Amino acid sequence: xxxxxxxxxxxxxxxxxxxxxxxxxxxxxxxxxxxxxxxxxxxxxxxxxxxxxxxxxxxxxxxxxxxxxxxxxxxxxxxxxxxxxxxxxxxxxxxxxxxxxxxxxxxxxxxxxxxxxxxxxxxxxxxxxxxxxxxxxxxxxxxxxxxxxxxxxxxxxxxxxxxxxxxxxxxxxxxxxxxxxxxxxxxxxxxxxxxxxxxxxxxxxxxxxxxxxxxxxxxxxxxxxxxxxxxxxxxxxxxxxxxxxxxxxxxxxxxxxxxxxxxxxxxxxxxxxxxxxxxxxxxxxxxxxxxxxxxxxxxxxxxxxxxxxxxxxxxxxxxxxxxxxxxxxxxxxxx
Numbered sequence: 342x343x344x345x346x347x348x349x350x351x352x353x354x355x356x357x358x359x360x361x362x363x364x365x366x367x368x369x370x371x372x373x374x375x376x377x378x379x380x381x382x383x384x385x386x387x388x389x390x391x392x393x394x395x396x397x398x399x400x401x402x403x404x405x406x407x408x409x410x411x412x413x414x415x416x417x418x419x420x421x422x423x424x425x426x427x428x429x430x431x432x433x434x435x436x437x438x439x440x441x442x443x444x445x446x447x448x449x450x451x452x453x454x455x456x457x458x459x460x461x462x463x464x465x466x467x468x469x470x471x472x473x474x475x476x477x478x479x480x481x482x483x484x485x486x487x488x489x490x491x492x493x494x495x496x497x498x499x500x501x502x503x504x505x506x507x508x509x510x511x512x513x514x515x516x517x518x519x520x521x522x523x524x525x526x527x528x529x530x531x532x533x534x535x536x537x538x539x540x541x542x543x544x545x546x547x548x549x550x551x552x553x554x555x556x557x558x559x560x561x562x563x564x565x566x567x568x569x570x571x572x573x574x575x576x577x578x579x580x581x582x583x584x585x586x587x588x589x590x591x592x593x594x595x596x597x598x599x600x601x602x603x604x605x606x607x608x609x610x611x612x613x614x615x616x617x618x619x620x621x622x623x624x625x626x627x628x629x630x631x632x633x634x635x636x637x638x639x640x641x642x643x644x645x646x647x648x649x650x651x652x653x654x655x656x657x658x659x660x661x662x663x664x665x666x667x668x669x670x671x672x673x674x675x676x
Contacts, residue, residue, distance in 0.1 A: 347394040349401040351408075354386045358411035362404070364419070369407075372419050373400055376426045403429055406437055415441055420644060424458060427641060433459070445490040446497070449544030454490040460642035461487060467634040468602060473592065475580075475623065476604045478638025481649045484604035485578050489538050491602075492574035501574045501598065502556070506535045508578040509562045509587060532559050535578060562587055571596035580605035580620040582612055588619025608660070 353359055363370045363383065370381050379392035379400045390400045403425060407417055428434050436459055443455045443462060456462040461483050467474045468491045476484040492504045510531040536559060539548045551557040562583065577583070577591055580603045588603075595601050605620045612618060627633050640653040 347392065347397040349390045349397050351388040351390075351401065351404060352386060353383065353388055356408060356412075358408070359383065361411055361417065362407060364417075368419055369417065369422055372422050373403060373426070376423070377403070399429055402434065406434065410437075410441065413441060421457070424641070428459075445487070446494045446542070448542050449547065450541075454487075454542065456487065457483070457644045458642040460636070460638045461644075464636040464638065465491060467636050468600070471632055471634045472599070473595065473601045473633045474603070475620075475627075475633070475635045476602065476638065477607060477620070477624070477635065478642060479606055479608065479640060479653045481643040481653075482638040483642070483644055484638065485535070485576065486538050486542075488576045488602040488604060489535075489542055492576060493542050495574050495600070496556070501572050501600070503570075503573040504551075504557045505570060505573050505575045506532070506539070506557075506559045506578065507562050507565055507575070507591075508532065508535065509580075509582045531561070535559050535576075562591065565591055565594050568594055569596045570594050570599055572598040573600075575599060575601045577601065577603045578605075581607050581610045581618050583619035584612065585617055585619045585622050588623050592623070608656075 356362075373379070374381055377392070377396045377400045379390050379396050381391075381400065381404075382389050388404060390397050390404070392400070403422075406425065407422070410417055425434070425437055428437055439459065439462060440456065443465070444453045445456075445465060446454050448454055456465050460478075464474070464476050464484070465487055468488065476482075476488065478484060489504075489506070492501075495501045496504055508531065536548075539557065539559075543551070548557065552559070562577065573596070575594070580588065582605075583591065591603075592601065603620070603623070607618065607621055607624075610618050610621075624635060628635060640657070643649050643653065
């Protein structure tokens with residue numbers, strides 16, 4: 342039986358980051374206390390951890406890791422702490438250091454853009470090592486944003502001469518022709534998330550300069566037909582809404598010296614009923630093709646508000662329960 346009350350103490354006399362460790366209004370410590378069921382106080386040059394023996398040991402181990410991270414110049418926040426606790430619970434705490442010093446590029450505002458989870462790290466490594474990569478997972482896992490950061494880095498290093506961002510405008514359906522303005526103005530609302538991400542990474546002025554010079558192209562998928570794209574970094578976003586024909590068309594545009602990144606969420610298909618997703622088919626057809634890598638991200642890789650993870654889990658549970666119920670009804674009908 343686990344000891345009911347245990348205690349560990351950590352000296353903080355020479356630790357310069359106590360405020361960052363505890364967070365604003367002790368928000369970081371409150372996460373650790375709630376998740377690991379311990380009490381943590383700072384008193385007379387020590388951090389004191391009180392709780393059951395197993396929980397205290399986990400919290401002690403985590404805080405030492407966090408102190409090491411802060412001493413290396415990294416920042417911590419609630420999202421990181423939640424993820425590190427998850428790694429700790431899964432026995433993967435030694436992999437925390439793998440997420441340090443993996444900066445892809447610096448944004449226009451001076452923010453370091455880097456993978457924040459092991460899944461995101463696998464994704465960026467796959468992009469570096471392959472000419473075609475599929476990043477598949479739910480909203481908030483950084484699929485598109487990290488791909489864009491990798492594209493900007495390749496562009497700045499002169500590895501490619503052009504960045505091309507595209508997505509199907511399936512949400513517009515047949516109503517596209519009734520929208521005001523020319524074709525570019527009609528599709529711009531569906532490309533807005535891509536513009537927003539590039540504005541954040543490059544800054545508005547630099548983005549517009551590159552766009553005017555043709556170094557960055559943001560266009561609907563239909564614009565890709567009939568082209569061969571050399572020396573380019575091409576990102577197809579919302580790929581779950583491509584048809585089988587569109588996906589094949591896009592993948593066969595790849596030219597010399599180019600990379601293609603395909604991102605999508607198979608659970609969010611907006612195609613008309615009866616139309617199979619080109620992304621779902623590509624997973625089956627291309628899974629064993631050399632030079633193509635599939636990276637599947639999940640709710641653990643979500644780096645948005647903590648509620649997003651819980652929402653995704655709730656929907657997953659609902660869909661699985663629904664499938665189980667439907668399977669049960671089918672079996673009864675057959676009987």
